[in-house]
Amino acid sequence: MEWFFFTLLAFLGFGLQDFLYKVATSKGCEPSLTTISFLLTVSLLSFFLGLILGLEITQGLIAVALANGILFSITTITRLEALKKIPASIVFTIIRMSLIIVVLWALLFAGETITIKSGLGILFSFIAIYLLKGEKK
């Protein structure tokens, strides 16, 4: 059950991380500066760990990491900006719903077929996005 213990700690850690985003915004932190500090901390820690365990950096990896890094940075900044005005319970729930983008991508580009369950999921997502569009505050 060692894996379960690690998973439980990771689960609590990721949850605490999301919660701290909310605390940071409530304390008036500047989103882009918090993001810079956050990303620099993780990249330095993983770099030093990589020096011990070994890093394999290829051209293909750099290309994918470029897209991932930019998107991750955008997500972190915009999430912090959203958390300034919108309740955390709504922000986190909506962001978790972004799974629909993967499902749509799989349907459109990976040739996967739509099931009743996934169809309903897509419909519910669109309703939530439509309602979100109507929010004034």
Place this chain on the structure above:
Amino acid sequence: MKPYLWLLIAFISSGLIRIVVKLGSNFDPLSFITVSYFIGFLFALIVRKKAKRRLTKKVAGRSILFGLIIGLINFFSFFLQLNALSIGQASVIFPLTSLSVYVAVVLSILVFQGKGKFKEKFRYPILDNRYTSSRKLITFFSIFSRQLLL
């Protein structure tokens, strides 16, 4: 910019990340994380320079401190998840860690929603009268769409 527009951008970009991460799973995870976060750091640095927001030393210091704490927690959580994945099944571990959002939601409700009784604090948008009907519906459809799409 309107707050819900920020949320919409966060929603789209985090969905795109999921696709990119799928492509990234073909590479060594630690190398992928190191390069991704470093590029993300450079990009955020450019955004910060373009934004030109003047900050007091206090706000700047606090922002850096929170980033540091969040970064440390993120790194150790990720490291623990990697350890779990090396001995356990990904199909069990990923769904479990993806539930971590509820830790944040519960903590946010407990800490940020007034000083009432515990029962009063432990409310969720769907059941809470302080939320507008449309916010309740947004939460309702978001939760169920995710469960159906998983």
